[in-house]
Amino acid sequence: MNADRTKWLLMAVLLLAVVKFVVMPWREQQTESAQSLQVLTQRLDRSSGVVLNKEKIIATRDQLRRANAPVAAIFPLSSGDAEAQLSVQSSMDAVLQRHGLKLGLFDWAATNVEAGGSLRYSRFQLQTSGETSVLARFLADVEISSRQIAIREVSLQGQPLLRGASAGDQAELRLVADVYFRVKGSL
Amino acid sequence: MMIRIREGWEALMLRIAAWVSAQVVFVTSDALNLLGSQPSRWSLVEIIGREHYRERHRSVPIVRWWDAKAVAELEARAVTGCLFHVGPLIDGHRKLTFFEPTGDRANFDTQAIFRFPETLVLSQVLGSDRLARVIRPTITFFLSPDGSSYKAGGLLAEPDRVAHAMGLKPGWQLLPIEQEGPWLLAGLRSLPLSAWFTAWSPAAIRWIREVRAPVLGSLFLAVMLNLVLASAYLTATTFWRTRSLETLGPEVGTLLNAQREVDSLAAEQRVYGEVLNSRQPVYPVWGVISEVWKAGGWLSAVRLSEGVLTLRGRAPSATEVLSALSKNRAVSNPGFAAAVRQEGGMQEFVIELRLVAGIERS
Numbered sequence: 001m002n003a004d005r006t007k008w009l010l011m012a013v014l015l016l017a018v019v020k021f022v023v024m025p026w027r028e029q030q031t032e033s034a035q036s037l038q039v040l041t042q043r044l045d046r047s048s049g050v051v052l053n054k055e056k057i058i059a060t061r062d063q064l065r066r067a068n069a070p071v072a073a074i075f076p077l078s079s080g081d082a083e084a085q086l087s088v089q090s091s092m093d094a095v096l097q098r099h100g101l102k103l104g105l106f107d108w109a110a111t112n113v114e115a116g117g118s119l120r121y122s123r124f125q126l127q128t129s130g131e132t133s134v135l136a137r138f139l140a141d142v143e144i145s146s147r148q149i150a151i152r153e154v155s156l157q158g159q160p161l162l163r164g165a166s167a168g169d170q171a172e173l174r175l176v177a178d179v180y181f182r183v184k185g186s187l
Numbered sequence: 188m189m190i191r192i193r194e195g196w197e198a199l200m201l202r203i204a205a206w207v208s209a210q211v212v213f214v215t216s217d218a219l220n221l222l223g224s225q226p227s228r229w230s231l232v233e234i235i236g237r238e239h240y241r242e243r244h245r246s247v248p249i250v251r252w253w254d255a256k257a258v259a260e261l262e263a264r265a266v267t268g269c270l271f272h273v274g275p276l277i278d279g280h281r282k283l284t285f286f287e288p289t290g291d292r293a294n295f296d297t298q299a300i301f302r303f304p305e306t307l308v309l310s311q312v313l314g315s316d317r318l319a320r321v322i323r324p325t326i327t328f329f330l331s332p333d334g335s336s337y338k339a340g341g342l343l344a345e346p347d348r349v350a351h352a353m354g355l356k357p358g359w360q361l362l363p364i365e366q367e368g369p370w371l372l373a374g375l376r377s378l379p380l381s382a383w384f385t386a387w388s389p390a391a392i393r394w395i396r397e398v399r400a401p402v403l404g405s406l407f408l409a410v411m412l413n414l415v416l417a418s419a420y421l422t423a424t425t426f427w428r429t430r431s432l433e434t435l436g437p438e439v440g441t442l443l444n445a446q447r448e449v450d451s452l453a454a455e456q457r458v459y460g461e462v463l464n465s466r467q468p469v470y471p472v473w474g475v476i477s478e479v480w481k482a483g484g485w486l487s488a489v490r491l492s493e494g495v496l497t498l499r500g501r502a503p504s505a506t507e508v509l510s511a512l513s514k515n516r517a518v519s520n521p522g523f524a525a526a527v528r529q530e531g532g533m534q535e536f537v538i539e540l541r542l543v544a545g546i547e548r549s
Contacts, residue, residue: 015403015407018407023410023411023414026414026418027414030414030417030418030421033418033421033422033425034421036425037421037424037425037428040425040428040429040432041428043432044428044431044432046443046446047432047435047439047442047443048431048435050439050442050443050445050446051435051436051438051439051442054438054442057442057445057446057449058445060449061445061448061449061452064449064452064453064456065452067456068452068455068456068459071456071459071463072455072459074459074463075459115458115462116454116457116458116461117451117454117455117458118455119455119458119459119462136473139469139470140470143468143469143470150462150465150466150467151466151467151469152467152492152493153490153491153492153493154469154472154489154490154491154492155488155489155490155491155492156486156488156489156490157487157488158485158486158487158488160487161485161486161487161500161501162476162480162485162486162487162489162500163480163485164480165477165480180462
């Protein structure tokens with residue numbers, strides 16, 4: 001191995017060492033800096049945007065707060081699924097008692113399902129029986145007094161037939177409904 | 188159109204062939220390119236005529252081409268300007284051919300990137316049953332397909348004797364070559380890649396050695412300069428962005444929170460709207476039941492699911508019930524879902540219909 005070749009081999013080793021221990025770490029550091037700069041640029045753009053549209057943002061926020069408040073009030077605020085279920089069962093019991101009906105069956109088919117945002121719902125199934133006109137009033141009461149309840153399915157089984165409004169016929173009512181509630185800790 | 192394309196293609200090929208011919212220098216008694224004119228300062232290929240070297244062949248039991256090339260390289264170093272060729276592997280052996288300059292070659296030291304001996308190039312286009320005879324004013328020689336050549340003279344002046352001496356099989360044919368140009372071009376095209384790899388001319392190697400240090404140094408400097416400039420740009424831009432953020436003031440955080448709240452409230456509003464709109468009012472069902480009763484019908488079961496109301500019952504005339512329901516504005520698409528059956532003087536029916544959304548407002 002002559003001196004020229006030795007010199008070139010040493011140069012190549014030195015070059016590889018510089019690439020490995022200087023160029024590559026430097027390049028990686030630059031990549032990280034570029035990513036940080038990108039985040040910083042986005043933050044600056046966003047910040048400049050909100051400062052420019054300050055009045056509009058505050059006005060929109062206040063308007064949305066005012067508009068959402070009465071709608072949000074429809075859906076009761078609950079600290080948990082169990083509390084919301086207990087509240088619904090109590091209110092359904094109260095409505096049934098108001099109309100002189102007895103509960104045949106009450107069952108939760110699904111609980112604590114996310115509906116979007118802070119809203120969640122639980123699905124229950126209720127069964128009762130009584131005179132047709134009473135059942136009609138009961139259904140209307142549920143529909144009007146409890147707006148957080150959305151009735152999904154209703155079936156009415158005549159015992160044996162429903163012959164008219166004033167016939168006093170008995171029927172069995174089965175109801176499937178979703179009850180919506182807001183979870184505490186979110187907007 | 189196709190004819191014009193073909194003509195254009197042929198014209199392009201001719202121009203490329205002319206350019207390549209001008210880039211190939213053939214060194215015989217003088218050094219001219221294949222077009223017969225003086226070559227430019229640098230050429231692509233230099234082909235050394237047979238009169239300027241001696242041939243020597245050796246067979247070595249080496250399988251790997253790289254090892255055979257290293258052996259040939261070491262051996263070729265003993266003679267200044269010696270070219271060599273490593274042949275293909277046949278029966279576990281490779282044939283090394285050395286082309287040793289005879290001395291007068293120094294007068295034609297042209298500058299080319301690749302350098303080949305004439306016999307190596309010509310042997311690429313010889314068929315296995317051919318014996319080439321090349322005649323020039325300064326030399327006449329015979330060339331066999333395996334690349335071995337003999338200058339004509341003495342006892343080996345006639346093709347028959349040369350073929351016999353070279354061990355050609357009976358039936359061989361003589362191929363007289365007087366204009367080498369086209370044969371050399373065809374031979375260059377047929378040379379294997381390995382031959383090109385070992386054919387760097389001393390001038391090209393000298394040039395590469397001269398320029399490699401400045402080129403590599405410049406490349407390294409360019410990389411370092413790029414890194415320095417990029418770092419400077421990133422540092423300066425980050426500093427400027429941070430300053431800009433600071434000048435926006437402390438209320439930015441509050442405003443960003445307000446913006447996030449706006450997004451959240453808008454999403455919340457959309458969800459509330461979707462939930463309230465998904466409510467299917469139930470009380471129109473009683474209006475439909477009342478229509479059935481008015482038409483003289485009795486109901487055994489009523490079911491409402493996903494806006495579809497199913498009525499099961501009996502009436503003196505099921506058609507009258509359906510007709511009455513058709514006139515009700517709160518329903519749409521009423522129809523029998525099953526066959527109407529006569530039972531004890533009454534008609535049993537199953538009617539399906541869809542409750543019209545928003546009927547509570549009508």
